[in-house]
Amino acid sequence: MRDISMERVNTTRQEILDIIKSPTLTHEQKMVCLAGKADSLLEVMDLPEGLDELLNAPIETQCICDLNEGHAPMRPRYIAPDYEKFLKNGSAFLQLEPPTDLFEALNALLIIYKHVPSITNYPVYLGQLDDLLEPYIDTVDEKTARKLIRLFLLQVDRTILDSFSHADIGPKPTRAGLYILEAEKELEDAVPNLSLKYEEGVTDDAFMLSAIDCALHSAKPSFANHLMFRRELTDRYVIASCYNGLPLGGGSYTLCRLILGNIAKRASGIEDFKTRELPRVMEIMAAYMDERIRFEVEESGFFEHNFLIREGLVERERFTAMFGLVGLAEAVNILLEKEGRKGRFGHDQAANDLGVEIMEVIDAFNQAHVNPYCEVTGGHFLLHAQVGIASDVGVTPGTRIPIGEEPEELIDQLLVLSRFHHYFPSGTGDIFPIDVTVHRNPEYVLDIIKGAFRKDLRYLSFYSSDSDVIRVTGYLVKRSEMEKLDAGNAVLQDTTALGLGASKNGKILERKVR
């Protein structure tokens, strides 16, 4: 372990004291922040040359961001346990027998959630809930089943204090799935995040209309293109955290992101960007990710000792990593300006074409880079259109069109998006606030989803423009909770602070209403 300066120690000590005295952090939020500070004092990884300048810089110039993963990752960033196996076998570590009815199944899930780590210290994946619960649905009467599922979801919201916790349903309609939708429509809570895996011909319209009705009340579920995901990741995939497609029974070791706009600022023009600056930054980021993965696999001990591994609920061989990016829009606009050419990303053919060219460069790099511990995805990372973080200023998530610059017509926006979603098996997505009149025509949303998925869009979210629960970038918050926090009060969920930051820095309340 390398030494660090006393100055850095003292800065950190002051930060620790600030956390302890914070008026707006809850006890649990303080514990998480304190752990992060402890970890930040370590220097145990062998970092690639050139990383420091690209990583440790203000947001105006930073080119690589590791999303607060810390200096000594002790567990993979995202973990997606095979909960079906857990319910089938029970758990020796947790001293649980396999459940025999809906009471026991829900109880078992609530217990294991407390023991599934992640970057947020809360589980980012809560399971394919409909398939998990459907086998137990007849063990109680219908009224009891509905009530149990509602109480389960309520407990999830009030105890898993982070809306990156994600549950999945679909593609087949089930009673459990329907009860979940009906409960969420009434609860209007931020947690869990919820995806419906949709496949035309498999998911019926009636089930989809219930889901859309729920989405227009509670901003969830989002809709995932099941056909697209299963072609890339097989049927054993999950949607976790914001909208991340990952192998079931595994997950992602790490997620770092390229800040493309800032890389473009360093380039003299398009050619220089594509052949020199971008490849150099990608090399360094990939090397950094390789080193983080090496530490997790070879040194952290997670893969030898955690009960999830020992009981086969996750397997080391089913983990991969996410090669993320943000700010394609800024990169394109900056490069066109440097070349003295006209055009804005999202509006002009030439600008969108440049966006595709940049994505081809990134995709080719990723396909050529090999990591020995990503066997499940052919030895490669998966590309990821990262949704941004609260402190981002002037950085557009992934390949989205910046808020405030959305094309006048939704069709034009969708046709641009359809050129980019296919690059990102580990997640991308777009969000559309919908005018309330659509409450009377949910089939409008259904038609758009069907068309979008035929056009290779991957993941879509909708919320009603007058809803309290809204989707920030990928996760959900309540406007009412943001207002409380903004007034200086502590709030239950840590993601509320992220939402508040994004609403101030990222204009998320100003999206074009459709």
Place this chain on the structure above:
Amino acid sequence: MKKTDKTTAVVNKIIPFSSVDGPGCRTAIFLQGCNINCRYCHNPETRALCSACGDCVRACPGGALQRARAAGGGLRILWDREKCLGCDTCIRICPYGASPKVRVMTPSQVMERVRRQIPFIRGISVSGGECMLYPEFLTELFTLARQEGLGTLIDSNGTIPFRDHPDLLEVSDGVMLDIKAFDSGDHERITDAPNARVLDNALFLGERGKLYEVRFVIAPHLYDCEKSTEAAGRFLRDIYQDHPFRIKLIACRPMGVRKEYADFRSPSKEYLERLREVLSRMGYREIIMI
């Protein structure tokens, strides 16, 4: 601007994705020109065809309008989409209830604009103005739309007899028909036209399963809506048994209405709810209030 050919139409605008012009997501096409004069018309600029008087040319702050001689020799107003600021000054000052921001289009030109939305839309709806002033155009457009697997709906005020246009009905999924008042005197006061043909159309279309939706515009300041809704409900009940349709109760709102007719209050939700209750008791099932 004159209609130069039977198979063109003057197009006021095309909305790529509409959620309020029929089921699902549809492209809505608004044709220019109307044969009646509803007091509460909320897009009055779609009523008349341009006479090329040139008032708007002088008033346009963006210099987007120009008066020029058309190929046929007559005068017409040319609209430059690039220069247009979208301020709608031209529409506000037009003494005739027309708009210079229109295009004469053939069915295949319109279809080109529709195709872009495939596969996001399940169909097209044509409205106005009064789109039944262009029956040949509609027939051709719908034929093309059906070749693409799209649904085809007509939004009409019902004053033009559908029985005269069997070819059009053949390629139409149905009609969204306004019954602006059940009493003909009321109808005439609201629109300048009696309603015998409207009611005849309702029965004619209903019997053939071509009545997709009936709309009542609820404007209590103009007529007795409760009485009218009830009477219309009784009138339509028989055809409803064999070919059910949807009913839409549209609360009349002052937005977009000409100034001289805009001084009124929209009916309350409770008022609409009461009308819905009346229809619901008669056995109508799908009733939408907007």
